[in-house]
Amino acid sequence: MSSSSWIDRAHALLAADGRKRGGARTAVLELLGGESCALTAVEIEDALRAQSSRAVSRASVYRILDQLECLGLVQRVETGQAMVRYERVHEHDEHHHHLVCDGCGLVMPFSDAGLERAIRSISERVPLSVSEHEIVLHGACPDCRDVEGEHHT
Amino acid sequence: MSSSSWIDRAHALLAADGRKRGGARTAVLELLGGESCALTAVEIEDALRAQSSRAVSRASVYRILDQLECLGLVQRVETGQAMVRYERVHEHDEHHHHLVCDGCGLVMPFSDAGLERAIRSISERVPLSVSEHEIVLHGACPDCRDVEGEHHT
DNA sequence: ATAAGAACGAGACTTAGTCTTATCATGGCT
DNA sequence: AGCCATGATAAGACTAAGTCTCGTTCTTAT
Structure with missing residues (x-):
């Protein structure tokens, strides 16, 4: 399954970048790994709160998305809807x-x-x-x- | 000069749409007519205030840009800079x-x-x-x- | 000239996104 | 195991683009 391989690659790249693990980031990775198309930061925040899996604060969502973008793990998508969307990037995809x-x-x-x-x-x-x-x-x-x-x- | 013809066309289309003339809209049209690339709403507001030509309130700028967009006179440009830009559209251009x-x-x-x-x-x-x-x-x-x-x- | 309705301005309001600060978790080190 | 440095997180104040409302002013048709 390609979504879990994306999650694995993400954890590997983050570790290589000297980052420690944290519950908030793991929750975001798991959500993005299971989504095939673009989500907004607010959608991510709401989804995590609703899923009862684990709530993540707004600041964390934005910080984590920034880190993932720097590592080329997610991509910004401007849809002209007054907010940025993010989606995961596969290597070969x-x-x-x-x-x-x-x-x-x-x-x-x-x-x-x-x-x-x-x-x-x-x-x-x-x-x-x-x-x-x-x-x-x-x-x-x-x-x-x-x-x-x-x-x- | 093509910018003044755009202004003329704009006035004509607006009139055909049953709109009355107003100082604010004329000022915006003249600014956009003289600009070849995309401006943000805030840049338009600031430029008009600075030019001493005529200050136009924020609400008017947005209202006018909406009208012009509906008539196909301006086009929204999403540059991913957290704000929308607008630029004039020429018929044949x-x-x-x-x-x-x-x-x-x-x-x-x-x-x-x-x-x-x-x-x-x-x-x-x-x-x-x-x-x-x-x-x-x-x-x-x-x-x-x-x-x-x-x-x- | 007048009246109907469009245009306008001022500012309150909404909301995506940022920044700050204090607290919490992780993993290395003794 | 216990301590400490450092990175991760939460909470919420803050910024700024864009929206909305409503009272006033200006255009234009009659």
């Missing part, structure tokens, strides 16, 4: 991007080789050493499109 | 995207036909009617890259 429904806020992943190619080529021609990219396409999901058309029910 | 320096916050525009092609093709294959896209590549500008390497001055 194909890079994926996101579709956001502006109606209901639904976020879903997609990936495309042509897009990656285009971006790689741009990165070489531009006056900026590009470190990462994250593409978000906005639109309406099937449900929300239907609702829009229902001005006659 | 080729679509442009942005490079953001994570070191100093510099934002600069770029455009690429291959990228547009890739996105158009994705839009057709995805379970979401894509309405808009805005791509932001992150990295380090030449200045900031140099600074990073200067751990020995």
Whole structure:
């Protein structure tokens, strides 16, 4: 199962970075390991409080996410929803991007080789050493499109 | 000059939408018309206050930007800098995207036909009617890259 | 000129995210 | 085992972007 291997890799990288173990970080890792798509810091805080597994304070959530981002274990995703989302990054995993429904806020992943190619080529021609990219396409999901058309029910 | 034609078009569309003229909106239009790249709401507020041309309250800035966005006159740009940027949209103008320096916050525009092609093709294959896209590549500008390497001055 | 309604300003309010400080846990060391 | 240095955590004050409300002022059609 790839999620537990991600957790293992995370623990290993953290140890290599000279970090000690702690209950809060372990809880966050386990939550992220079991999620395939992007969560906000607030969602993480709430989920942990609700799961009765272990509550983690807001400051810890942000600190832990920062550490994980520095180690390349999670990635920030800007969905234009006024808050940052985070999701785990797999080593070999194909890079994926996101579709956001502006109606209901639904976020879903997609990936495309042509897009990656285009971006790689741009990165070489531009006056900026590009470190990462994250593409978000906005639109309406099937449900929300239907609702829009229902001005006659 | 294309900026004044954008202002004219804006006034025309607003009138067609049944809106009356007002000093605050005119001031915002003139500022945006003279800017080629994206500004934040706060930058707009500050610029207008500083320019002695005409101060515009925060609520008005946001209200006006919303109206302009609805009419397709401005576009939101998510740069991942914890605040939204807005820039004017030209009818025929080729679509442009942005490079953001994570070191100093510099934002600069770029455009690429291959990228547009890739996105158009994705839009057709995805379970979401894509309405808009805005791509932001992150990295380090030449200045900031140099600074990073200067751990020995 | 007047009235209807749009535009505006002031400031209270909300909330994502940051920062501070005190307390707690961990693991090395004697 | 007991102590101590250091990193991890909790609680909540704080910052700032963005929203909301409501009373006032300005536009424009008649």
